[in-house]
Amino acid sequence: MEQHTLTDIAAAPATRLGTLSWVGMEGIALPLKVAGQAIAGRASAGVSLDDPTARGIHMSRLYLALAELEGQELSLSRVAGVLDAFLASHEGLSRQAFLDLEGEALLRRPALISPLSGWKTYPFTLCCRRDAQGLHVILELSVGYSSTCPCSAALARQLIQQAFDEDFVEMPVTREAVHAWLGSEQGVLATPHSQRSQAHLSVRLAIGLDELPLEALVERVEKALGTALQTAVKRIDEQAFALANGQNLMFCEDAARRLHQTLRDLPGIGGFALRVVHAESLHAHDAVARSQWNWQEA
Template sequence: MTLPDIAAQSTPHDHALDWVGMQAIALPLHLGDQRISARADAGVSLDDPDARGIHMSRLYLALATLETQPLTPQLLQQVLERFLDSHLALSNRAFIALRGELLLSRPALVSPLAGWKAYPFEIRARLDASGFHLEWQVNVTYSSTCPCSAALARQLIQQRFSETFEGQSLDYQAVHSWLGSTQGIVATPHSQRSTATLQVRLAPHTGEFLIQPLVDAAEQALGTAVQTAVKRADEQAFALANGQNLMFCEDAARRLHRALLQLPWLEAFHLRVVHAESLHAHDAVACSQHRWH
């Protein structure tokens, strides 16, 4: 018995559609040496105005290639070509988006401890008459200490120092003890957990997704990546790193821009930093880009 194919029936609507497909498909990926639980959006254009619909099951089955092979730009292009080959005369453009989290082991600043950090990423690719197009992004979390708040805190400490020691002959031990007390350090600057979203395009013929090198370059430029497992010595080292890397959102964006310019395998990038303010009820944001259009 032949089963009916309703999607193959013609329709009187006489209207093409830009994108038809599925989203949030559960899919395991091989990224680097990791097997990642991801979600995929898959779709094609419906350019034949007389066709009622596409063959979504064919898109779903084509995604199976991503389960068994390491994820590369070339593999994504092959999957998109299968999307179009399975929709001849129906579709001229194919799309895919992949979302997941890359887990990286990160060492503590001083102690021998280490722990895992999750880096959310998204990969978007399309294939059309102009060729294969690919861009991807990753989120990097870091700490940012406000330079203005640090300066105001230092001023209050100076004022308390004057109130305590004015007119006295300074004694080293007394000053040393005062600096280590809550009576001396009366104010501290405010810091906040912050996020950088790095959206990039790879240079031609780059054969792999270099997510970890991108993360490493960003965290090195910022100097205050959030930590995993720590001891008190690591927490003290983190406080020192924050004090030596005071940053407005503008400072962080410029640091990242300079760092990304040094990566020869990037063709273009757009970055966005968000400082989730601990002083204000709103966030501070800065963006920058290079050859992005």
């Protein structure tokens, strides 16, 4: 069969001149490995179109370059190599390359006391750009935790005090009587309200960093907050979790300040923006606090 040269319409001159800041593909399925675990990732890959006369870019070249990330532990050096390949395959057309990788990191987390453990997912996005100034990387990460309202805890204690005064007005206050009262439903007349909460972090990674610090960031964040969401638990773990919540009362402002200090102290971070959300169990709206350091909105 006679072979014919296929026409490349994209190589034809543009009919309307102009540069474009980003051209590429979004929602590309891409198997990734994060913290040693294979995950189903998604990629958005693009380059700038800086030649005003060019009609388009070579999207297939971007797609094929992503193969370098398949089955390999995700690292900044590998990402940098892919971005370099984007630019090399678009020499004369593009001066900036972009790559966003997103997925849910899968980490095994231990129970508080028992030897049980289980898997938790941590949604993340790695936003990368290569330009004349070098590599720029922002890691976006969400971490879930529990928060107990200090105000509701104080109100609950007040109600318990009032019930105690009423029940013991004529009853002898002995150790045995108080012990029995505390173990009854009257002793827990009111409880503070807790809420499942989220910390959403955007962290600018320092130049020269290679290993993706996602797992280390999760460890520091969960330690700072003190009440990470659990996986497999026994009753002893559930009791320890209740104790942690009771001794770790937090408004959203408290959580934001803790995380701000933790991120400031974490090496390899050049700036950050954070947002904590307490999904209220009292109100139909959320309580939210934000903070940032060395950060400029895009």
